[in-house]
Amino acid sequence: xxxxxxxxxxxxxxxxxxxxxxxxxKIFIMGEGADDYKGxxxxxxxxxxxxxxxxxxxxxxxxxxxxxxxxxxxxTGLKPVVIHQRCDFTLLAFDQLINHAAKFKYMFGxxxxxxxxxxxxxxxxxxxxxxxxxxxxxxxxxxPGISVVMPSNAYDAKGLLIKSIRSNxxxxxxxxxxxxxxxxxxxxxxxxxxxxxxxxxxxxxxxTIVALSEMVTQAKSAVDILRKRYQISAELIDLRTISPVxxxxxxxxxxxxxxxxxxxxSWHFAGFGQVLAGMVSEKLFTYLKKPIKILSLPxxxxxASSKLEKLYYPDVNSIINAARKLLH
Numbered sequence: 291x292x293x294x295x296x297x298x299x300x301x302x303x304x305x306x307x308x309x310x311x312x313x314x315x316k317i318f319i320m321g322e323g324a325d326d327y328k329g330x331x332x333x334x335x336x337x338x339x340x341x342x343x344x345x346x347x348x349x350x351x352x353x354x355x356x357x358x359x360x361x362x363x364x365x366t367g368l369k370p371v372v373i374h375q376r377c378d379f380t381l382l383a384f385d386q387l388i389n390h391a392a393k394f395k396y397m398f399g400x401x402x403x404x405x406x407x408x409x410x411x412x413x414x415x416x417x418x419x420x421x422x423x424x425x426x427x428x429x430x431x432x433x434p435g436i437s438v439v440m441p442s443n444a445y446d447a448k449g450l451l452i453k454s455i456r457s458n459x460x461x462x463x464x465x466x467x468x469x470x471x472x473x474x475x476x477x478x479x480x481x482x483x484x485x486x487x488x489x490x491x492x493x494x495x496x497x498t499i500v501a502l503s504e505m506v507t508q509a510k511s512a513v514d515i516l517r518k519r520y521q522i523s524a525e526l527i528d529l530r531t532i533s534p535v536x537x538x539x540x541x542x543x544x545x546x547x548x549x550x551x552x553x554x555x556s557w558h559f560a561g562f563g564q565v566l567a568g569m570v571s572e573k574l575f576t577y578l579k580k581p582i583k584i585l586s587l588p589x590x591x592x593x594a595s596s597k598l599e600k601l602y603y604p605d606v607n608s609i610i611n612a613a614r615k616l617l618h
Contacts, residue, residue, distance in 0.1 A: 292479040292481075293477070294475040294477055294478075295475065295476060296473045296475055297444055297474075297476050298332075298470060298471050298472060299443065299444040299447040299470050299471070299474075300331055300332035300471060301332065301444070302451075302476045303333050303409075303447050303451055303465070304332060304333055304334065304335055304336070304337070305448065305478075306447075306448040306451045306452050306480070307333070307337060307371065308336075308337060308340065309480050310452060310456075310480070311337070311340075311345060313480070314369065316367065316368050317345075317368075317369045317371065317455060318344070318345040318346070318363075318370060319334060319337065319347065319370075319373060320347045320349050320356055320359070320373070321334070321347075321372060321373030321374065321409075322348070322349050322351060322374070322375060323375060324337075324338070324346055324348050324349070325343060325347070325348045326348070330373050330375055332470070333470075334346060334373065353374070353379050353380070353382035353383040354382050354385065354386055357372060357386040357387060357408075358390070360372050360406055361386060361390050361391050361394075364391075364403070364404045364405050364406045365394070365404065369405045369407075369455060370405075370406055371407045371409065371455060372406065372407070372408045372409070373408075373410075374411070375411055376410065376411055376412075376418075376422045377410040377411065377412045377426055378421055378422055379410070380408065380410055380426060383408075387408065387430075387433075387436070387462075388433050391404045391406050391460040392434065392435035392436045392460055393435055395435060395459070403458045404460050405457070405459065406459075406460045406461070407451075407455050407460075407461045407463055408460070408461070408462050409463045409465065410463070410465075411464075411467050412425035412427075412464050412465070412503070412555065413425065413466040413467045413468055413503070413504055414467065414592070414599055415467045415468075417595070417596060417599070418592070418594065419592060419593065419594035420593070420594070424592065425464060425503075425555050425556045426556075427440060427462070427502075427532055427555070427556065428560065428561045428562040428565065430533070431532050431533040431565070435459075435460065436460050436461070436462055436533065437454070437460070437533055437534065438462045438464070438531065438532045438533040439453075439461060439462065439463045439464065439485070439531050440466075440502045440503040440529070440530065440531065440532060440555075441463075441465060441503070442466075442501075442503055442504065442506035442507060442528050442530075443469065443472065444472065444473060444474035444475075445474045445475065445476050445477075446483060446528075446530055447465060448477075448481070449481050449482055449483030450483045450485075450530060452480055452482050452483075453483055456482065457485075464503065465503075466504035468507070469504050469507070483530065485531045485534055486531055486535060487531075488527050488528060488529050488536035488539040488540075489527070489530055490543075491506070491510065491513075491526040491527070491528055492510075492513050492524065492525060492526040493525055494513070494523040494524040494525035494526070494546075494547065495523045495525070495546055495547060496522050496524060496549070496617060497524050497525070497549040497550070497551060497613060497616060497617060498524075498527065498540065498543040498544055498547045498549065498550050498551070499513065499524050499526045499551045499552075499553065499609070499613070500527045500540060500553065500566065501526065501527070501528060501529070501553035502528070502529045504555060505553035505555055506526075506528045508553070508604065508605060508606050509526050509609055510526065511606045512524075512606045512609035512610050513526050515606065515610055516613055516614075520610075522613060522617060524613060525547055527539055527540065532562055532566075535569065537573060540574065541573075541574050541577065544570070544574055548577055548579040548580070549578070549579060549580050549616055549617065550578065550583070551582075551584075551585065551612055551613055551616055552566055552567060552582065552584045552585070552586075553585050553586075553604070553609065554584065554585070554586035554587075555586070555587070556586060556587055557587050557588070558584065558588070558589055559589050561584075561586050561587075563584040563585075563586045564584060567582045567584055570582060583612055583615070583616045585604050585609060585612045586604070587602065587603070587604070588602060
């Protein structure tokens, strides 16, 4: 059995990339600052020394162009990993990702594969404001042909990354900035976590909390307080992937609790939280005894002020209050 080490998500991703590139010479990395001394928040740290600039490539500020190059290389059988320091920068490559990477397999009768993994950092950092804090997971999840992965911890960060790169299809891999520097026990060897396989973190009987990305960290603390202070037994599910979604795990939980609180990391209107609530209402309505509650971001751009950020982003207290309102 492989040894477990307590490492950050950033190091887990770095380790996974290094091990995969050792095992498969078709894998290479492209990104702005991929070869600099900080290594894109540590994700690519030291990789250029190990694999040289032919496999760890610094890119100019031309996201549409180098994403197109990555797609072209994928069509030839290579396995590019494109890394964006912020998810906001993927906007410049939407045409390439949505009109090309997501559709070529279908346009050519399944004869073409696009093994492209796009890694992007989401969430608040150090006052990033409205143009460097956005998460477009709801937009990407809307597009057939793209898988959307959102790890909440270092263990999942590595396992989902390896599955993404080996999947031979376009994957959007979104990692929260705060999550990057949180530690968890991670196996040293390569391992995969299957898509659409949610993680049941705590068992409960009073309500089901479904969370993704950094909201899982907040939810863990909230569930503990709900149990100790309010005698509320909450079942917490980490979705891990939002396209595809593990609806069966939610069904199993709701068969016990009959109440659902969804925690999303982006805006409320037309967000993934509302999409998931719609899926549950359509497929699992008979399991619900109360209306679904969604906790997400206000429908305004992200502020840069640290004081306004505290009001803008949901936290542990927000989750506790939402859970109590749902129950009482």
